Amino acid sequence: MLTCLEKAFTSTKLHLVREYASLHRMTADAPLIACHECDLLQREAPLPQGGIARCGRCGAELYRSHPDSFERMLALTLGAGVLFAIANAFPIIGLKLEGQVIETTLFNTVRALYNEDMTPVAALVFVTTMLMPALQLFAMAYLLLPLKLGRAPRHFALVFRMLQAVRPWGMVEVLMLGVLVSLVKLAHLATVVPGIALWSFGALMLLFAAIAAVFDPRELWARVSAIR
Amino acid sequence: MTHAPTTAASRGLLVCHACGLLSRAGPHAHAASCPRCGARLHWRKPDSISRTWALLIAAMIFYIPANVLPMMHTSSLFGSQSDTIMSGVAYFWNSGAWYLALIIFFASILVPMLKMIALVLLLVTAQLHSRWQQQQRARLYRLVEIVGRWSMLDVYVVAVIVALVQLQALATIRAGPGAIAFGAVVVLTMFAAMSYDPRLIWDPPGEEHGRDSAKTRAT
Numbered sequence: 471m472l473t474c475l476e477k478a479f480t481s482t483k484l485h486l487v488r489e490y491a492s493l494h495r496m497t498a499d500a501p502l503i504a505c506h507e508c509d510l511l512q513r514e515a516p517l518p519q520g521g522i523a524r525c526g527r528c529g530a531e532l533y534r535s536h537p538d539s540f541e542r543m544l545a546l547t548l549g550a551g552v553l554f555a556i557a558n559a560f561p562i563i564g565l566k567l568e569g570q571v572i573e574t575t576l577f578n579t580v581r582a583l584y585n586e587d588m589t590p591v592a593a594l595v596f597v598t599t600m601l602m603p604a605l606q607l608f609a610m611a612y613l614l615l616p617l618k619l620g621r622a623p624r625h626f627a628l629v630f631r632m633l634q635a636v637r638p639w640g641m642v643e644v645l646m647l648g649v650l651v652s653l654v655k656l657a658h659l660a661t662v663v664p665g666i667a668l669w670s671f672g673a674l675m676l677l678f679a680a681i682a683a684v685f686d687p688r689e690l691w692a693r694v695s696a697i698r
Numbered sequence: 699m700t701h702a703p704t705t706a707a708s709r710g711l712l713v714c715h716a717c718g719l720l721s722r723a724g725p726h727a728h729a730a731s732c733p734r735c736g737a738r739l740h741w742r743k744p745d746s747i748s749r750t751w752a753l754l755i756a757a758m759i760f761y762i763p764a765n766v767l768p769m770m771h772t773s774s775l776f777g778s779q780s781d782t783i784m785s786g787v788a789y790f791w792n793s794g795a796w797y798l799a800l801i802i803f804f805a806s807i808l809v810p811m812l813k814m815i816a817l818v819l820l821l822v823t824a825q826l827h828s829r830w831q832q833q834q835r836a837r838l839y840r841l842v843e844i845v846g847r848w849s850m851l852d853v854y855v856v857a858v859i860v861a862l863v864q865l866q867a868l869a870t871i872r873a874g875p876g877a878i879a880f881g882a883v884v885v886l887t888m889f890a891a892m893s894y895d896p897r898l899i900w901d902p903p904g905e906e907h908g909r910d911s912a913k914t915r916a917t
Binding site (some may be wrong): 494502503504506507508509510511527528529530562563564565572573578579580581582583586588590591592594597598599607627629634638641644645647649651652654655658659680681687688691 | 706707709715718721734735736737789837840843847848853855857858859862863866878888892899900901
């Protein structure tokens with residue numbers, strides 16, 4: 471399984487401009503690309519399916535070729551949107567004590583912290599687990615859906631930049647681990663009942679990881695400029 | 699390699715940090731914006747080294763209360779206690795859940811500390827224009843960017859426990875000031891990593907593409 475994956479993702483080292491441009495007349499006409507991490511100027515090279523182009527100097531990922539990356543981005547975004555709604559509407563975990571069940575949703579944890587004068591922590595939890603993931607999904611749906619229908623969304627550039635700014639701050643996967651740790655920590659106080667949202671967050675975590683893997687800004691810009 | 703590799707900057711080309719488009723710098727390169735997505739363009743991230751140092755030092759200062767002050771106050775019929783991060787680790791270790799003790803120790807104590815040490819290393823080597831282990835340093839930077847978010851773990855643990863236990867009479871658990879300091883460490887180190895420009899790892903000493911312009915302004 472692992473070796474199979476490794477083969478699929480064999481990186482294609484790009485040529486350094488000066489060294490290879492003269493040798494390979496073919497690549498001399500290929501578009502230029504600069505590595506965003508070391509600024510090395512190099513020529514784009516065609517990739518095999520599922521291949522990743524890495525910078526020839528620092529090894530940073532330049533671009534990747536995913537089969538159907540656009541359709542996958544759209545499907546995963548819509549799926550994640552549904553899961554996100556469920557994950558926020560239902561309780562994450564509950565405590566069962568003397569026949570009574572006390573449950574909490576994610577937003578309730580934010581409110582509890584806020585009521586305790588822990589506003590900075592409440593804000594941090596709210597922003598990283600609710601606001602930023604929601605903005606990310608909204609922005610992606612806003613960009614992808616009109617493109618699917620062959621139209622360019624208004625303010626495409628602005629929403630795209632917002633999406634890029636928002637992406638590092640969504641931390642659903644860390645929240646998931648945090649909930650699991652607190653589940654174990656509370657187990658000695660009372661019986662812990664996992665809620666529907668716990669499973670949704672688990673699935674959401676996987677979908678966000680999948681979105682990060684297939685996210686292809688070059689494909690988005692290619693589609694927009696094809697329409698314009 | 700016998701000659702210096704060609705960078706975009708050395709050819710007068712600017713890379714957009716948001717969409718990746720290469721564009722030729724006009725006469726007013728300071729106020730340039732990307733022709734495709736409109737993001738501001740810079741040769742290098744503005745004042746990268748000074749900003750990163752500032753955020754990093756602030757994070758280091760917060761790291762002390764984050765570890766010393768309690769994350770949680772628990773009070774029940776049997777008395778009250780305050781838990782710091784380290785006492786939480788010790789609690790799990792003693793109660794047999796060593797795997798959880800290890801996870802929390804890694805995420806809350808080791809990762810922030812190693813992240814700050816790594817950023818100091820990256821900053822100092824960039825300021826010295828060092829050519830030492832450039833590839834490994836580039837890899838270290840990518841690791842710092844990926845791993846940093848996992849330190850938020852303890853903040854979420856406190857949030858969930860406080861919300862659940864507050865609702866019943868059995869015990870009251872309140873979040874402590876350590877949680878605020880800890881959140882600040884995570885956010886500040888994330889901003890520090892974002893304001894660091896990894897291209898400075900590779901820039902040769904001669905080219906000052908807006909690198910640490912505070913220094914050049916002062917002299």
